[in-house]
Amino acid sequence: MGGLAEATSPVDKALKFATETFRLADNQLVVKNSYTSTDTGISHVYLRQMVGGFEIDNADMNINIDQEGKVISYGSTFLAGDHEQILSLVGDRPLENQADAHHGPKTPKINSLAALNAVLTKVGLPDLGKTELKETHSKDENGQAVITYAKVPGSVDDHTTLSLSYLITGRGRVEPVWDVVLHTVDDWYNAHVSRASGEVVAMVSWKSHVSYNIYGIGNSNPLRGIRKMTANPADIKASPKGWHDNGVAPPFNDTMGNNVLAQEDQAGTFEWTNKKRPSAGKDMVFDFPIDFKKIPAKYTDASVVNLFYWSNLIHDLYYRFGFDEEAGNFQDNNFSKGGRSDDGVLAFAQSGKGMNDAWFVTPPDGSRPTMNIYNFNMTTPLRDASLDADIIIHEYTHGVSTRLTGGPANSNCLSTPEAAGLGEGWSDALALLLQLKSTDTRETNYGIGAYVSDRAEGLRKYVYSTSVEENPNQYNSLNGWTTPEVHITGEVWASILYEVIWNMVDTAGFEKNLGNATAEAGNILVIRYIINGMKLQPCNPTFLAARDAIIQAEGAITKGKYKCQLWKGFAKRGLGHRATNVLGVRFNSYTVPADC
Structure with missing residues (x-):
């Protein structure tokens, strides 16, 4: 054991202990x-056993x-x-797959692409077929050879990796695997994946298991949607x-986490440090009853869970975009990825500070x-806006814009009335x-806050519609206001963007999976254009500047391919x-650039 006899560091002591205890x-x-x-x-050392120069992936020791x-x-x-004793445990397989005592595994019978296909099939994704993948070869920190494939169908990054190793099977044998x-x-x-048979012999999901009973995407109105476990x-x-x-404290089993800390605030005090929050228990199941015949205070836990779920979901979706x-997102721990931390969202449900409102600071x-x-007291009994996804998305998006x-260090760049x-x-x-459905068409109308208001147009004057009869808003609708009310101004801007949305969906199609932020589908591209337009536009933009930033974002992302669809929507x-805009008077234009 050489130098380990005089072990001094915790790692050396751990290695000495392991080699002596297991005769390695x-x-x-x-x-x-x-x-x-x-x-x-206390020092914690984590070891992995090897045979023939390759790791046995489930032979682990912590000291x-x-x-x-x-x-x-x-x-x-x-x-x-x-x-030699461990090699004797290697399971039956053709000679070419056996490990040589000095050189490790020889050429596998099942190659890397066959192994990858087996995994894709196992998780319900299409196999590679004739897809040609970019293949690179490298070594990890321990000198193990690694094959990396880019553009694997169904993957979300360019880092699908395969390497040779062994696995202890349930029969006490050692299986050569990919x-x-x-x-x-x-x-x-x-x-x-077995290198002999091509069978997936073990699979682990790195996703933690937790479930929520909520109103999900496409169910912004709880009275019309279906609440289900997710x-x-x-x-x-x-x-x-x-x-x-949050990567620092032990995991929470209530509505606290790295991105959002959600709780009720019926007293209107904004106190959150000592709040009793809905608990999922050891099984991490957030399932609480709702009875809409009763006042919201009777189903507070369900309300807080819905607010927590949607706030996190929006965090994750916007991250993809x-x-x-x-860029300044909201997280307590940024995991050394830049930006400033300690700014997860404090989300309060059923606020006692007032009625018929919501806001984001x-x-x-x-x-x-x-x-x-x-x-909201526009109905009897009251309705809880924490169950209305439109309102949660709207408020969270204020933080994004x-x-x-x-830039993330300046919170004063949407402070003029028009901005x-x-x-x-945008909200x-x-x-x-985020609420559109694949069955919607440009004839589909939407209201924001339809649940809490019990009105088709929701909390706005008009429904959002591509019909100028049902929604007559135009750019010059802003005229006549000495200081335009921000929600009226916002309704005009969103009415314009609704035209842009449908021009893009009609041209480039619709993607159901909103997490697929690289899809060239109309709804996905508009989100990308808007988010990147926010990054491009000046501090305190006007309608004209915001429009130009979206056009510029399209040029950067899709190189002008959909420029005319955007211009036609704006026009x-x-x-x-x-x-x-001449001294605050807006003049309409229905023209598009000559190349459109």
Whole structure:
């Protein structure tokens, strides 16, 4: 064991302990991770057993060493025995797949593409067929060969990896396998495929298991939608620890997490540090009853869970579209990805501060924003806006537009009356975009807040419609107001964007999976144009500047392919190529550029 006899560091002590306890040579194990806890001073060392120079992926050992250098506990799934004894456990397979005592596994019978196909089939994705993948070869930190494939169908990144390893099977044998890591839209898998048979012999999902009884996408009106259990909705790219873990404290089993801290505020105090929140228990099931014949205070837990769910869902969706850590998104822990942390959203349901309202306060990046959702008394009994997804999306989007316009350190770039009105319009338009259904057409009308108001047009003067008879809003509708009311201004802007939305959907189609942010579908592209337009536009933009930023975003993303669809949508409502604002008087233009 050479230098390990004089082991001094925690890692050396752990290696010495493992080799002596399990009669292993130094080259039969590898250090996967180690650190010392600042709370206890205990060092934690994590080892993996190897055979023939390759890891046995489920042969793991953790060793805990106190400040005096003593091993105080350990856990292990290691196989006992020397190299030859462990090789004798390798299961039956053709000679070409066996491990040589000195050189490890030889050429596998099942190649890497066949193994990848087996995993794709297992998770319900189409196989590769004739798809040609870009293949690169590298080595990991331990010198193990890794094959990486880009553009795997159904994956969400260019980092699908395969490597050779072994696995202890349930029969006490050691199986030569391909170790496959595949990241899909809604999960992240680590699978092991037999190199002899091509069978998927083991698969682990890295997604935590939690479920919520909520009104999901397309069900903004609870009286018309279906409430159902939704399991594991967190997007691991946007929320790498899930929705209930900030990577610092132990995971929460209530409505707290890295992105959102949700609670009721019936007293109207905005107190949140000592709140009793809905608990999912050890099984992590958030399922609480609702009785719409009763006042909202009788179903508070269900309300808070719905608010928590939607706030996290929007966080994850906007992350896919570019509202990430560097752009100033809302997270307590940014996981070293840039931006300022400690600013997860404080979300209050059933606020006792008033009635018929909701708002979102957005300080600069690094300071915690607040979303306050009220009850509405436009019906009997009261209706709870925390169950109306339109309102939650609308309010959360205020935070997005504020952080993106002028940069995350400046919260003053939507402060003029027209710019503030644009903020209201983006919030309505994106609420519409996130609620559209594949069965909708340009003849489909929508209202914002239809549930809480019990009106088809919701909380606005008109329904959102492509019919100028049902919604007559034009760019010059802003005239006649000394200081335009922000919601009226916003309604005009969202009415214009609704035309743009349908021009794009009619031309480029509709994508049901909103998490597929790279799809060239009309609804997805409009979200991308709007989000990137916010980043491009100046501080305190006008309608004209916001329009131009969206056109510029289209040029950057789709190189002018859909420019004319955008211009025609703007022009239909008077914000065409020659629209002007002269000393606060808006003049409509229904023209488009000559090349359209």
